[in-house]
Amino acid sequence: MTESLKENGLYWRPLGGNNIDQISGHSYQYTTVTPNEDGLVKTTIVVDLGKFDNHQALGIKNSAAAVPDIRELLNVAEFNLKAIFLTHSHPDHLNGIVHYIKAGYRLPPLYGGLYTKMILYQLYDEFGIESRQFPVFNVIKDGDVIDFDNMSVEVLASSHTCFDSFGFVISTPYSTIYHSGDMKLDSSTYFRKPTNLKRLKELSAKIDCAVVDFYGCTEDGFAIKEVTTFKKLTVLIKKRKRRKIFIPVYPTHPEMYIIAFLAALKAKRNVVFYGTKDFYGYLHLLVEYGISFEKIAANRIKILYKPGDEIRDFNNNYVVIGTFNNLNEYFDANERNSFGIVTAKSFFNPLKGQFNLHNIPFVSVDDIPELQGFGHGFFGDYEYLAKILKDTTFIPTHCPCFVIDNIRELAAYCGINLIKETPHNNEIFRINGKECIKKEESPAVWLVVNYNDDYAYFTEVWQKPTSGEGFLKRTISNRRCKNKFKMFLLSRQRKGKKE
Numbered sequence: 321m322t323e324s325l326k327e328n329g330l331y332w333r334p335l336g337g338n339n340i341d342q343i344s345g346h347s348y349q350y351t352t353v354t355p356n357e358d359g360l361v362k363t364t365i366v367v368d369l370g371k372f373d374n375h376q377a378l379g380i381k382n383s384a385a386a387v388p389d390i391r392e393l394l395n396v397a398e399f400n401l402k403a404i405f406l407t408h409s410h411p412d413h414l415n416g417i418v419h420y421i422k423a424g425y426r427l428p429p430l431y432g433g434l435y436t437k438m439i440l441y442q443l444y445d446e447f448g449i450e451s452r453q454f455p456v457f458n459v460i461k462d463g464d465v466i467d468f469d470n471m472s473v474e475v476l477a478s479s480h481t482c483f484d485s486f487g488f489v490i491s492t493p494y495s496t497i498y499h500s501g502d503m504k505l506d507s508s509t510y511f512r513k514p515t516n517l518k519r520l521k522e523l524s525a526k527i528d529c530a531v532v533d534f535y536g537c538t539e540d541g542f543a544i545k546e547v548t549t550f551k552k553l554t555v556l557i558k559k560r561k562r563r564k565i566f567i568p569v570y571p572t573h574p575e576m577y578i579i580a581f582l583a584a585l586k587a588k589r590n591v592v593f594y595g596t597k598d599f600y601g602y603l604h605l606l607v608e609y610g611i612s613f614e615k616i617a618a619n620r621i622k623i624l625y626k627p628g629d630e631i632r633d634f635n636n637n638y639v640v641i642g643t644f645n646n647l648n649e650y651f652d653a654n655e656r657n658s659f660g661i662v663t664a665k666s667f668f669n670p671l672k673g674q675f676n677l678h679n680i681p682f683v684s685v686d687d688i689p690e691l692q693g694f695g696h697g698f699f700g701d702y703e704y705l706a707k708i709l710k711d712t713t714f715i716p717t718h719c720p721c722f723v724i725d726n727i728r729e730l731a732a733y734c735g736i737n738l739i740k741e742t743p744h745n746n747e748i749f750r751i752n753g754k755e756c757i758k759k760e761e762s763p764a765v766w767l768v769v770n771y772n773d774d775y776a777y778f779t780e781v782w783q784k785p786t787s788g789e790g791f792l793k794r795t796i797s798n799r800r801c802k803n804k805f806k807m808f809l810l811s812r813q814r815k816g817k818k819e
């Protein structure tokens with residue numbers, strides 16, 4: 321890739337996150353090339369180093385994961401890799417770190433939020449990584465500015481489904497980029513700072529390009545707000561007097577633990593937390609992070625962290641929050657005394673089976689979409705963002721490339737200036753002000769991770785469109801996506817005519 325970095329400028333390369341037909345394994349490279357008396361010098365940072373979820377589809381037996389290929393940046397000193405910035409703690413943005421360490425690489429200093437650090441250190445523990453192998457971890461927060469040579473990185477809070485989610489404003493002499501991380505614009509996030517729109521507005525004249533999470537762009541309007549989910553849950557709980565309420569939540573979305581808890585509190589129901597090891601792991605982290613359910617409850621309700629005999633005193637007046645599939649172990653649930661509220665799609669199918677088996681009535685996200693916490697913007701979020709960041713070039717990421725190809729007409733109508741060529745993994749773009757020109761194409765690769773004894777080794781596999789099989793079925797087909805965007809456009813054109 322050194323070939324294309326021959327002129328001075330800022331270069332951007334998605335190493336994962338801009339797949340042909342699916343998304344996962346996020347990682348993005350930013351390199352400045354600057355002339356000095358010795359020739360051209362480089363400064364590089366990487367944002368995120370995730371794992372690719374669908375590694376089995378890459379066809380290597382007994383694989384444990386797949387990760388983006390940043391080996392060249394680690395091995396070639398000329399790149400002057402200063403840091404890896406972590407937007408948040410989800411595995412598709414973070415878990416590559418541990419596999420690189422297990423494969424014997426030394427990583428540059430990491431920059432991320434406190435919660436991200438806690439999750440990462442838990443992973444170190446799980447993978448038996450010793451403290452001498454840990455890269456330096458610098459804890460950052462909203463408003464921090466970190467400088468490297470001619471690059472400056474400002475940290476901005478982002479609304480997402482976990483604590484300490486960040487975007488970054490990366491300033492260089494050639495261009496200033498807003499890298500959003502996973503986010504929506506929702507300002508109602510509980511116990512977390514929402515997306516820092518105030519600072520984005522202040523910086524808007526300075527920001528040339530926005531590398532933005534487009535994951536949710538196939539839904540119209542604004543992304544569901546946390547306060548909407550909270551209100552919906554509260555109403556549903558209040559309506560079912562003298563019933564036990566079961567609210568399963570996704571283990572990796574602790575914000576839903578809190579929303580469900582607040583709704584139970586509002587409805588004055590006691591709370592029982594109950595779930596898998598994973599669930600308790602995240603719950604424990606929340607408490608360690610400083611969330612005190614007791615303090616929030618202020619003696620208005622009782623809280624149990626494990627179901628036990630005390631439940632008898634609760635008089636059926638309680639809400640069970642967690643990841644559980646077995647209703648009869650502790651709860652003696654039946655059609656007269658219980659009600660279920662399922663806040664996630666397929667994850668809780670076994671539980672739905674149990675509800676059906678015992679004739680327990682329940683509602684789910686299929687009937688009430690607002691029940692699902694969602695961390696990514698919908699199309700309306702981007703329309704709004706484009707109003708804040710006027711004349712900014714939008715570079716979509718975290719989204720299958722065909723979705724971006726399909727959204728162009730709609731985006732243009734709504735004043736979202738998209739990058740001219742849809743970026744694919746491993747392509748290199750030179751960014752000059754608001755102009756992004758593709759400089760080099762190389763086949764995208766994934767490093768499939770296998771473990772031999774305690775060591776990870778990597779096998780390079782070319783990314784094929786079929787790597788996303790199954791994913792398309794779960795999310796959105798090319799045709800459906802085209803039709804949806806056509807509908808969004810029509811509704812706006814009609815509205816435009818009326819006005």
Ligand SMILES: [Zn+2]
Pocket residue numbers: 408410480502695
């Ligand atoms: Zn995420």
